[in-house]
Amino acid sequence: MDHNKIPQATAKRLPLYYRFINNLNHQGKKRVSSKELSDAVKVDSATIRRDFSYFGALGKKGYGYNVEYLLGFFRKTLDQDETTDVALIGVGNLGTAFLHYNFMKNNNILIKMAFDSDPEKVGTTIGDVPVYHIADLEKKLDGVNVAILTIPASEADGITDRLVAEGITGILNFTPARITVPEYIRVHHIDLAVELQALVYFLKHYPLEETKQLD
Amino acid sequence: MDHNKIPQATAKRLPLYYRFINNLNHQGKKRVSSKELSDAVKVDSATIRRDFSYFGALGKKGYGYNVEYLLGFFRKTLDQDETTDVALIGVGNLGTAFLHYNFMKNNNILIKMAFDSDPEKVGTTIGDVPVYHIADLEKKLDGVNVAILTIPASEADGITDRLVAEGITGILNFTPARITVPEYIRVHHIDLAVELQALVYFLKHYPLEETKQLD
DNA sequence: ATATAATTGTGAAATCGGTCACGACTTATT
DNA sequence: AATAAGTCGTGACCGATTTCACAATTATAT
Ligand SMILES: NC(=O)c1ccc[n+]([C@@H]2O[C@H](COP(=O)([O-])OP(=O)(O)OC[C@H]3O[C@@H](n4cnc5c(N)ncnc54)[C@H](O)[C@@H]3O)[C@@H](O)[C@H]2O)c1
Ligand SMILES: NC(=O)c1ccc[n+]([C@@H]2O[C@H](COP(=O)([O-])OP(=O)(O)OC[C@H]3O[C@@H](n4cnc5c(N)ncnc54)[C@H](O)[C@@H]3O)[C@@H](O)[C@H]2O)c1
Numbered sequence: 205m206d207h208n209k210i211p212q213a214t215a216k217r218l219p220l221y222y223r224f225i226n227n228l229n230h231q232g233k234k235r236v237s238s239k240e241l242s243d244a245v246k247v248d249s250a251t252i253r254r255d256f257s258y259f260g261a262l263g264k265k266g267y268g269y270n271v272e273y274l275l276g277f278f279r280k281t282l283d284q285d286e287t288t289d290v291a292l293i294g295v296g297n298l299g300t301a302f303l304h305y306n307f308m309k310n311n312n313i314l315i316k317m318a319f320d321s322d323p324e325k326v327g328t329t330i331g332d333v334p335v336y337h338i339a340d341l342e343k344k345l346d347g348v349n350v351a352i353l354t355i356p357a358s359e360a361d362g363i364t365d366r367l368v369a370e371g372i373t374g375i376l377n378f379t380p381a382r383i384t385v386p387e388y389i390r391v392h393h394i395d396l397a398v399e400l401q402a403l404v405y406f407l408k409h410y411p412l413e414e415t416k417q418l419d
Numbered sequence: 420m421d422h423n424k425i426p427q428a429t430a431k432r433l434p435l436y437y438r439f440i441n442n443l444n445h446q447g448k449k450r451v452s453s454k455e456l457s458d459a460v461k462v463d464s465a466t467i468r469r470d471f472s473y474f475g476a477l478g479k480k481g482y483g484y485n486v487e488y489l490l491g492f493f494r495k496t497l498d499q500d501e502t503t504d505v506a507l508i509g510v511g512n513l514g515t516a517f518l519h520y521n522f523m524k525n526n527n528i529l530i531k532m533a534f535d536s537d538p539e540k541v542g543t544t545i546g547d548v549p550v551y552h553i554a555d556l557e558k559k560l561d562g563v564n565v566a567i568l569t570i571p572a573s574e575a576d577g578i579t580d581r582l583v584a585e586g587i588t589g590i591l592n593f594t595p596a597r598i599t600v601p602e603y604i605r606v607h608h609i610d611l612a613v614e615l616q617a618l619v620y621f622l623k624h625y626p627l628e629e630t631k632q633l634d
Numbered sequence: 635a636t637a638t639a640a641t642t643g644t645g646a647a648a649t650c651g652g653t654c655a656c657g658a659c660t661t662a663t664t
Numbered sequence: 665a666a667t668a669a670g671t672c673g674t675g676a677c678c679g680a681t682t683t684c685a686c687a688a689t690t691a692t693a694t
Contacts, residue, residue, distance in 0.1 A: 210624070212633075213651055219616035223595060237671060246597045249671095250653055257673055265672040266660030288619050297516035302611075304512045311612045313619065350619060374622045376615060380438060382461045382632070390625075391632045392618050394609065396517075397526045398634075400591060401434035403607050404503050404528065404565060407589045409425070410605075417597070417606045418427075428681060452641060464641095465683055472643055480642040481690030 214255045216419070220245055221255070222278040223310060228271050237268035246417050284312045289348045291372075293363055294355030295320040295335050298378055302352060303331040315352070317344055341366055350374040357381040429470045431634070435460055436470070437493040438525065443486050452483035461632045503528045506563045506587075508578055509570030510535040510550050513593055517567060518546040530567070532559055556581055565589040572596040 224244050228236055238256075242249035256262045256269070262277060263269040279285065287308070292299055295318050307313040318335045320326060326337040336344050341363075351372050355363060360381035367375065368389055375391045377383060380398075385391055439459050443451055453471075457464035471477045471484070477492060478484040494500065502523070507514055510533050522528040534553045535541060541552040551559050556578075566587050570578060575596035582590065589605045592598060595613075600606055 211651070212621075215620055215624070216613075216617050218620060219613040220597075220610070222616075223613070239671080244597065246599075248653070250655095251651085253672060254652080254674080261673070263672055264660065265658060266670055268671060282616060282620060283623060290615070297519045301512035301516045305611075307612055307615060311616050313612075313615050350615075350622070352615075374618050376618055382435075382459065384461075385632075390618065390621055392614060393632065393634050394611070394614060395435070395634070396520075396609070397522055397528075398431075398434040398438070399607060399609060400505070400522060400528050400565075400567075401437075401497065401526050402431045403589050403591055403605065405430055405433060405497060406427075406605055407565070408498060409430070417600075417608065419608050419610070426680065454641080463683070465685095466681085468641090468643065469682080476643070478642055479690065480688060481640055483641065 210258050214258060217245075217247060217255060218278065218282060219311070220247075221252070222275075222282055222284070225271060225275050225278060226310065229275050233271050235268045236271055236274070238263075240268075286312070288313045288350060289316040290314065290350045290352060291316065291345055291348045292318040292333070292352045292354065293320075293338070293341075293367075294353065294359075295322075295325050295330065296354060299352075299354035300330060302354070303333050305331070316348060319344075338363070342370055345370050345372070348372070351376070353377045353379055353383075355379060425473050429473060432460075432462060432470060433493065433497060434526070435462075436467070437490075437497055437499070440486060440490050440493060441525065444490050448486050450483045451486055451489075453478075455483075499527050501527070503565065504531040504563045505529065505565045505567060506531065506560055507533040507548070507567045507569065508535075508553070508556075508582075509568065509574075510537075510540050510545065511569060514567075514569035515545060517569065518548050520546070531563060534559075553578070557585055560585050560587070563587070566591070568592045568594055568598075570594060 221241070224241065225236070238249040238252045241252055245252075259277070259281065262274060290313055292302060292315050295303065299318065303315060303318060307315065315333050318330065318333050319338045319341055320335055321338045325335050328335050349372050351367050351374070353360060353363065353375055357379045360377070360379045360383050364375065364383045364385060368385055373389055375383070375385070375389065377391055377393050378396070380395060382393065383391060436456070439456065440451075453464040453467045456467055474492070474496065477489060505528055507517060507530050510518065514533065518530060518533060522530065530548050533545065533548050533550045534556055535550055536553045540550050543550050564587050566582050566589070568575060568578065568590060572594045575592070575594045575598050579590065579598045579600060583600055583604055588603070590598070590600070590607070592606055592608050593611070595610060597608070598606060
């Protein structure tokens with residue numbers, strides 16, 4: 205679309221900036237410098253200035269950034285004025301936790317429906333989200349194009365195919381499976397066991413002075 | 420320690436390789452090529468060969484890699500012979516989901532204890548893990564040096580200070596707060612709302628042909 | 635035995651991401 | 665009005681990571 209010169213690394217930091225600018229605004233702060241923001245989000249201030257500069261000159265030299273302006277800018281940039289609907293597949297331990305969480309409040313993202321194969325769960329409502337039977341996936345998924353996958357790994361490929369067939373274009377995959385999709389589908393993996401293991405590996409094999417905060 | 424020439428990007432992929440090599444071994448496969456592995460883990464085959472090469476010549480030209488040998492090598496490299504103990508702080512939606520999950524099975528990581536401030540939860544056992552009162556943190560945390568943070572964001576800084584004082588060196592932080600720690604402490608952030616928002620941003624602003632599977 | 639196909643390990647190049655450091659500009663102070 | 669202090673935006677640099685592409689080696693087929 206429009207902003208495709210934005211580096212991926214920058215794009216991944218935008219929601220973080222947005223959250224903290226929001227906080228500042230709630231605190232009634234009128235201006236903020238890249239240095240202050242840096243302390244809050246733990247990203248180097250030069251990186252922040254560079255990130256912002258991809259969108260043009262958002263600040264004023266010698267002054268910093270106007271909080272309200274910045275907030276408005278990022279709200280537009282992150283499309284926070286329109287709600288994004290999401291479907292969750294797999295209402296188990298992890299899925300249930302997500303259903304209880306309100307992504308609307310700060311992120312304008314709404315888990316609109318959930319699917320499971322367990323008859324005990326189908327028909328219930330968890331955190332205001334209706335749980336449908338997975339057999340009805342094709343019937344109920346309507347216009348939604350982002351899915352959260354919290355099913356057993358063995359089910360991941362089969363369900364993914366059905367999601368893709370229905371026009372889903374983005375998948376947040378919590379299963380340990382690395383799913384196969386056409387190249388026009390975007391998949392982000394959050395692999396909790398890998399994250400834990402990687403953290404442990406770093407602790408054991410890297411000198412303590414060189415540690416960093418990673419995402 | 421020993422392996423500190425391994426690039427961070429490589430280190431973060433090691434647990435993933437380990438998991439899939441394990442799968443192959445269970446399937447009775449004797450050899451594997453970087454191309455096959457690439458299809459399974461969705462990482463370019465040249466990247467896999469480069470990653471492996473940091474550890475020496477693990478394969479044979481024209482043949483590929485011996486699965487059993489590779490498995491043994493990564494088990495040693497990832498210290499899978501000794502269990503790593505972890506403490507979980509905050510037995511809410513997310514924390515409870517983790518307590519029900521068995522990280523031991525494939526990752527040799529054990530959530531050994533949990534802490535909460537809610538008297539309803541203190542004293543219970545969830546997924547074989549005892550829940551202690553947060554006031555007893557200093558008393559119970561013993562030798563554990565990795566913590567998972569699943570408490571409200573407002574509590575994050577206070578609890579972090581106590582963890583650091585007790586000698587914790589690695590933190591997996593699920594709260595939206597960016598915590599302040601001495602530079603010798605390693606923090607990995609998993610920020611679910613940011614992940615969702617970033618996925619949505621990519622879908623809206625990047626051409627569909629250019630999508631990738633990210634971690 | 636020879637030819638063909640497969641596959642590694644790695645220099646070299648390309649890409650990406652992060653940081654330094656400074657000119658230009660704004661604000662505050664005297 | 666002049667000076668000092670603060671801060672952005674960015675060119676230049678550096679380091680990390682990824683990818684290309686190929687010589688070397690091994691396995692397989694005939
Ligand atoms: N819970 C954790 O802490 C954790 C940690 C790491 C990875 N994971 C991964 O996340 C995923 C979910 O974990 P979990 O602990 O919530 O598992 P879970 O078993 O509690 O939940 C899985 C849910 O999916 C449902 N399901 C099964 N097959 C289905 C199908 N075909 N269609 C629709 N629903 C189906 C089940 O009924 C169940 O409710 C798993 O892949 C797991 O490996 C979880
Ligand atoms: N659940 C989700 O899907 C989700 C999504 C994104 C982010 N998060 C973040 O993850 C964190 C946990 O989320 P959750 O949904 O599990 O929250 P939750 O409110 O269900 O759980 C928090 C738990 O921490 C306990 N607690 C509060 N103060 C404490 C203290 N000082 N010491 C020890 N325990 C304390 C509470 O008693 C509660 O059990 C939050 O920071 C939340 O913002 C959660």
